[in-house]
Amino acid sequence: MAKVLIKKEKTAMVDGKERVVSSFEKHYVKEEADFSTKHGTVRKKELKKKAGSRIKMGNHEFIILDPVFLDHYKQIKRGAQIITLKDVGAIIAHTGINRDTMVLDAGSGSGALACFMGRIAKQVISYDIDERSLEIARGNVELLGAKNISIKEGNIYDYKKINEKGIDVFVLDVPEPWKAMKTAQKVLKIGGFLAVYLPNISQMQEFVKALPEEFLIEKTVEVIEREWAVDKFRCRPATKDHAHTGFLTFSRKLL
Ligand SMILES: C[S@@+](CC[C@H](N)C(=O)[O-])C[C@H]1O[C@@H](n2cnc3c(N)ncnc32)[C@H](O)[C@@H]1O
Numbered sequence: 152m153a154k155v156l157i158k159k160e161k162t163a164m165v166d167g168k169e170r171v172v173s174s175f176e177k178h179y180v181k182e183e184a185d186f187s188t189k190h191g192t193v194r195k196k197e198l199k200k201k202a203g204s205r206i207k208m209g210n211h212e213f214i215i216l217d218p219v220f221l222d223h224y225k226q227i228k229r230g231a232q233i234i235t236l237k238d239v240g241a242i243i244a245h246t247g248i249n250r251d252t253m254v255l256d257a258g259s260g261s262g263a264l265a266c267f268m269g270r271i272a273k274q275v276i277s278y279d280i281d282e283r284s285l286e287i288a289r290g291n292v293e294l295l296g297a298k299n300i301s302i303k304e305g306n307i308y309d310y311k312k313i314n315e316k317g318i319d320v321f322v323l324d325v326p327e328p329w330k331a332m333k334t335a336q337k338v339l340k341i342g343g344f345l346a347v348y349l350p351n352i353s354q355m356q357e358f359v360k361a362l363p364e365e366f367l368i369e370k371t372v373e374v375i376e377r378e379w380a381v382d383k384f385r386c387r388p389a390t391k392d393h394a395h396t397g398f399l400t401f402s403r404k405l406l
Contacts (some may be wrong), residue, residue, distance in 0.1 A: 155218050158217075178213075238399065355398045
């Protein structure tokens with residue numbers, strides 16, 4: 152069992168100016184052991200307190216929360232580059248994944264996208280060719296306790312060996328998705344969605360050129376998320392990098 156400990160930012164008047172005197176902290180902690188920070192130690196007995204309880208660590212006060220899916224998700228082990236939340240959101244929204252949806256996913260990578268889709272979909276089957284990725288993805292599925300996700304070993308380009316059928320949403324986050332067109336034709340049901348994620352727009356054009364006639368391209372998007380710092384002191388874009396992640400093309404099988 153886990154708990155989340157939150158310490159809010161604190162401000163105070165210093166030399167006539169309001170300043171941050173204690174910064175925000177968030178910790179994901181296991182209830183089975185005492186937990187230490189630079190402020191002191193919380194005994195495991197205290198970690199069992201209910202959500203909303205306040206506990207002291209040195210001079211600081213922390214609030215205990217019960218973790219939600221996102222808190223657990225952020226603990227997953229990372230191997231291959233995982234898809235970002237903004238792109239996960241776009242895939243779910245543009246394909247309408249819901250509790251009746253059968254999803255096929257490749258490559259599993261760290262299983263991040265598969266795990267997120269598994270929270271919403273009926274079932275997720277995810278393929279990877281790399282042993283290390285398979286191990287990490289399977290470990291993450293177990294960590295999150297997902298029962299409707301199968302991580303399978305296989306080359307998604309080899310349509311003869313991919314035997315799923317009647318798939319509603321097929322997501323490709325692999326280096327050469329254009330090699331998986333026969334797989335897409337085989338696995339997707341009529342009206343099913345093919346969502347392809349690629350970091351370079353030139354690769355996306357290569358994919359679009361390879362897309363068979365019986366698919367309809369709905370749209371290509373790049374999701375740009377701009378974080379702002381809004382508090383007592385600031386009201387401006389956050390000073391984080393706005394790194395490019397990738398492009399997404401959504402298409403549907405018509406025939
Ligand atoms: C960028 S990662 C996918 C990340 C994943 N979407 C996530 O959110 O964790 C790409 C993965 O595709 C796998 N891969 C590459 N070629 C493949 C193929 N032909 N069939 C299946 N998986 C493949 C790689 O081993 C790698 O793990």
